[in-house]
Amino acid sequence: MKTPTLLENISTVYKRMSHAAMRAGRDPEEVKLIAVTKTVGVEQIREAMDAGLRIFGENRVQEAKAKIEELARLSTANFRLPTMEWHLIGHLQRNKAKYAVQLFDLIHSVDSVELAREISKHSEKIGKVQRVLVEVKLSPEETKHGVDRRNLMPVLAEVASMKYLLLRGLMAIPPFSENPEDARRYFKALRELRDAAQDCGIPLPELSMGMSGDFEVAIEEGATMVRVGTAIFGERK
Numbered sequence: 001m002k003t004p005t006l007l008e009n010i011s012t013v014y015k016r017m018s019h020a021a022m023r024a025g026r027d028p029e030e031v032k033l034i035a036v037t038k039t040v041g042v043e044q045i046r047e048a049m050d051a052g053l054r055i056f057g058e059n060r061v062q063e064a065k066a067k068i069e070e071l072a073r074l075s076t077a078n079f080r081l082p083t084m085e086w087h088l089i090g091h092l093q094r095n096k097a098k099y100a101v102q103l104f105d106l107i108h109s110v111d112s113v114e115l116a117r118e119i120s121k122h123s124e125k126i127g128k129v130q131r132v133l134v135e136v137k138l139s140p141e142e143t144k145h146g147v148d149r150r151n152l153m154p155v156l157a158e159v160a161s162m163k164y165l166l167l168r169g170l171m172a173i174p175p176f177s178e179n180p181e182d183a184r185r186y187f188k189a190l191r192e193l194r195d196a197a198q199d200c201g202i203p204l205p206e207l208s209m210g211m212s213g214d215f216e217v218a219i220e221e222g223a224t225m226v227r228v229g230t231a232i233f234g235e236r237k
Helices: 006-023 042-050 061-074 094-103 113-125 149-160 180-199 215-220
Strands: 032-036 055-058 085-088 106-110 130-137 165-171 206-208 225-228
Touching (some): 006 032, 006 042, 085 094, 094 113, 106 113, 113 130, 113 149, 113 165, 130 149, 149 180, 180 206, 215 225
Parallel strands (some): 055 085, 085 106, 130 165, 165 206
């Protein structure tokens, strides 16, 4: 059986996204595809760019830095790379906040007021207003990061008040399951938390939720960003 090309994979993902949005009565244009490039090389990223992708997500600051710098070197006077967005979707340690601010357009994984303050401090130093999402911990798994939902509202209020941060929404990662339907209740919970925050006057237009195994369910429950790696690039090596 022939292995699908990268372009075919991207086309399939977009079709699945569109169908999920339409099932929920949503405009497919409301949902952004973030191509997760963890362990993916620069050549494949270039190929994905040629196929029309513009938003890329990385889990680690150092890995992203190497790729962003290499891609910048490929951009010359005769060959300009298209404008890309880089999103940090993995856990961010406070000692890496300085570099994250320099590299990323959006940080999905703000999981404490202390981290938000560190990001804001470094944003102020370079005159940048950093777009961020607050990560919410929806399950008791020790390996999951995020703000406990019971403490979410004061954290959101604090982050929203920071001059050099622009709070754009929420992010969550449900427990792994082979059955995408198992994630539905977590996605619904995140949407309800977002709605409650908005009712209290904190606008949160973005919901980053859903990965390769469950992004259709996430879209049905209101995701505006889905983080897809394996379904585009294949299994990680």
